[in-house]
Amino acid sequence: MAIAPKITVVEDEEALSVLLRYNLEAEGYVVETITRGDEAEIALREKVPDLLILDWMLPGLSGIELCRRLRTRRETEILPIIMLTARGEESERVRGLATGADDYMVKPFSTPELLARIKAMLRRVNPSLLSHVLSFGDLKLDREQHRVFRKERELKLGPTEFRLLEFLMQSPGRVFSRGQLLDNVWGADIYVDDRTVDVHVGRLRKAINIGRSVDPIRTVRGAGYSFG
Amino acid sequence: MAIAPKITVVEDEEALSVLLRYNLEAEGYVVETITRGDEAEIALREKVPDLLILDWMLPGLSGIELCRRLRTRRETEILPIIMLTARGEESERVRGLATGADDYMVKPFSTPELLARIKAMLRRVNPSLLSHVLSFGDLKLDREQHRVFRKERELKLGPTEFRLLEFLMQSPGRVFSRGQLLDNVWGADIYVDDRTVDVHVGRLRKAINIGRSVDPIRTVRGAGYSFG
DNA sequence: CTGTAAACGTACGGAATTCAAACGGGAATG
DNA sequence: CATTCCCGTTTGAATTCCGTACGTTTACAG
Secondary structure (H helix, E strand, C coil): CCCCCEEEEECCCHHHHHHHHHHHHHCCCEEEEECCHHHHHHHHHHCCCCEEEEECCCCCCCHHHHHHHHHCCHHHCCCCEEEEEECCCCCHHHHHHHHCCCEEEEECCCHHHHHHHHHHHHHHHCHHHHCCEEEECCEEEECCCCEEEECCEEECCCHHHHHHHHHHHHCCCCEECHHHHHHHHHCCCCCCCCHHHHHHHHHHHHHHCCCCCCCCEEEECCCEEEEC | CCCCCEEEEECCCHHHHHHHHHHHHHCCCEEEEECCHHHHHHHHHHCCCCEEEEECCCCCCCHHHHHHHHHHCHHHCCCCEEEEEECCCHHHHHHHHHHCCCEEEEECCCHHHHHHHHHHHHHHHCHHHCCCEEEECCEEEECCCCEEEECCEEECCCHHHHHHHHHHHHCCCCEECHHHHHHHHHCCCCCCCCHHHHHHHHHHHHHHCCCCCCCCEEEECCCEEEEC
16 A cells, blocks of 8 residues: 555546546546456455546446445445435435445546545545544654654654555554455565565564564464554 | 345246345345235335335236326335346336336346345445444444454454354344355355354354353254344 | 263374565666 | 675474364264
8 A cells, every 4th residue: 555545446437537637636636547347346456446436327337236235245345435326317326325335426526525524434434544644652653754753762663664564554453465465565466475474574574673672473274464 | 225125026927026025134134025016015115115026028017107297206216126026028127217117137147146146235235244343232243344342342253253253143143054154254166164163153152252241152952043 | 861972172293374585586786 | 807795595493273983071962
């Protein structure tokens, strides 16, 4: 996961798509735009964004159908989805029930309102996404300055260790498998051995555990690692 | 929702009906099968299930019509409905959803996919099923954090004991044979002795029964084990 | 009360997992 | 262009965990 929350927009109307990208990037989000429903499904298998904006009607695969399929997959089961619908397309009840979207907006909508809802939804799902500094105990990670401190003392981390710590600190307590860590820290399309994660966790531990401080990284045998 | 969700299947094709009952019961659902649309309407006045699987074409009263009528009654207004449609009726998809069905599947369909959609839909209706913590009495299992607590005190379980407890807690009260436990906890394609289950249940008991607390695992002689 | 089958508890050898350390290649930097 | 830093793999050791075996105990039927 990058410093900025990633938002995927699936919208076939060129004008709207461009508008959304412009506004979202101005807010500091990383934006991916897709025009076809079926392409979106493939892309979402590779990498799950932090939030999805989905048009109701799409070529290839409708937004309704895509939303439904996403809800049956574990990785995207709780992915926040905002639906965009044209006025009068369907009854309100069907919208709510049939799709499983978390929110929807009726076109034409107010851009500031959409941005507000996005921020609210991201904050609800993972508050640390919107913060520049992640803190836990005497550990502090500043994404903006790319610095890590333990008890006011700056630590020196390699790029991979930094991203690894950043990712782990975004979801304290949660256990990630080595595969998940590789996908999110190294990249989904990269091929490296699972054991490499062990090595980097070891390096990260050595770097952040100066003196005899408590190790904030927990290894869960047979499952993976977690922070805090 | 009861311990085991109840699912009503309205389908006139004998073969499909039997197949569905078999698979659904294997998943632990309570199943009622009905062959006629008009009979289904009467039965649904008596008792509303947790989910309804409805064939498109039915003798007596079509699935479309039944669906529409159900949506006008308060008791069944939000009842989750999955429609089964034959190929070629696909153009009618939108109509199916517009009629008020929450989901649909085109025959012939993949059974695992149907099961996945059922599970996803039940979770949506009852969000507690979506929660990543399983609780029973003073026992608490957090799947996301991979932690188990008994009365605020963390327990240390091996990977297999953890999965075993997780699986048992997913269906409190239900009895599983050793074979079922091996299939679901160890894996379907693995061959280990039945007695191994005994040993792990023993280890699990020793781990979670600290002090003189009540043992939540019940031995059913000649049948297997159950939780709660 | 007794016999039998199922379930339990323990012990043990082997397998799997994790961790630390070392190595060589390659990229970034000055 | 040279050096430094970083990364991914490998090796070996320590630890934990798992599956089987076997003797004992318990539950149920006759």
